[in-house]
Amino acid sequence: MARYIGPSCRLCRRENMELFLKGDRCYTDKCALKRRNYPPGQHGQGRSKTSDYGVQLREKQKVKRLYGLLEKQFRSYFDRADRMKGVTGENLLTLLERRLDNVVYRLGFASSRSEARQLVRHGHFVLNGRKATIPSMQVKSGDQIELREKSRAVVSINEALDAVVRRGIPQWLELGRDEFKGSVKMIPVREDIVTPIQEQLIVELYSK
Numbered sequence: 001m002a003r004y005i006g007p008s009c010r011l012c013r014r015e016n017m018e019l020f021l022k023g024d025r026c027y028t029d030k031c032a033l034k035r036r037n038y039p040p041g042q043h044g045q046g047r048s049k050t051s052d053y054g055v056q057l058r059e060k061q062k063v064k065r066l067y068g069l070l071e072k073q074f075r076s077y078f079d080r081a082d083r084m085k086g087v088t089g090e091n092l093l094t095l096l097e098r099r100l101d102n103v104v105y106r107l108g109f110a111s112s113r114s115e116a117r118q119l120v121r122h123g124h125f126v127l128n129g130r131k132a133t134i135p136s137m138q139v140k141s142g143d144q145i146e147l148r149e150k151s152r153a154v155v156s157i158n159e160a161l162d163a164v165v166r167r168g169i170p171q172w173l174e175l176g177r178d179e180f181k182g183s184v185k186m187i188p189v190r191e192d193i194v195t196p197i198q199e200q201l202i203v204e205l206y207s208k
Helices: 008-015 025-027 050-068 071-083 088-097 100-107 111-121 155-167 197-208
Strands: 125-127 128-134 144-148 173-176 181-184
Touching: 050 071, 050 088, 050 197, 071 088, 071 197, 088 197, 100 111, 100 125, 100 173, 100 181, 100 197, 111 155, 155 181
Parallel strands: none
Antiparallel strands: 125 128, 125 144, 144 181, 173 181
């Protein structure tokens, strides 16, 4: 699966929001958004007017970049959410939150979603007792995520677990720090997603 390999801080500056793409660095004064709080590029400081379409596009781009997806994959999530019962925008966010790499990040095993994606790809986790290497796998209520025995000494994973207190763990997940285990207590609902996202703008954009 293709992925973005350009400068991460540029994305945060473009969306004018901390997307926490670089893990712990985003919490320090080294954060590029704190030092240069304007869009990147030669004319970044001169941009001011934004159309309705531009606002919708920026919201879609923000969510895409937040979860580390490219356009084709993100659109497939939207189409799936649109076919589901309920509110399309809320369905979309629920599907994104239920990705295995996002759950690994939310539980604190990684400091960023990109790091979580890499850890899953490299086979560091088992899902319900079976090795899981597909970041886009959808978790469900009752699922158990466990760090493999041989991976429990990895320094970056332990540092991320020690720092998770600052970020917090969602109510729909439960972490067993000493056992290197996590569980999905329930399917997340809209109220569980505290990231400032206006999903209705994305629905309006794709509905044109």
